[in-house]
């Protein structure tokens with residue numbers, strides 16, 4: 001697992017995005033719960049940003065909306081939910097399990113049918 005940020009740096013209703021090993025990772029807090037996702041929309045592979053986090057996660061590309069709690073898309077543009085990442089809080093720090101860039105590229109290739 002990789003240390004992402006201090007827990008207090010992600011207050012309610014906000015999110016943070018960091019590139020870790022070439023993988024964009026989003027951690028957000030919604031209704032008190034922290035969630036971590038790979039911050040890529042699989043419609044046209046735009047990267048989600050911190051400003052994407054509202055009540056839902058809104059893709060800056062073409063407006064797909066993902067549930068903050070499940071990562072499920074609701075507008076029919078993205079083919080699949082955001083990839084959820086395992087997250088732990090230890091001594092006030094958020095730790096996230098991040099797939100390697102190679103694993104992620106393989107997943108994207110399989111999802112897009114290329």
Ligand code: FES
Pocket residue numbers: 041042043044045046059060061062063064077078
């Ligand atoms: S890239 Fe996300 S909606 Fe098009």
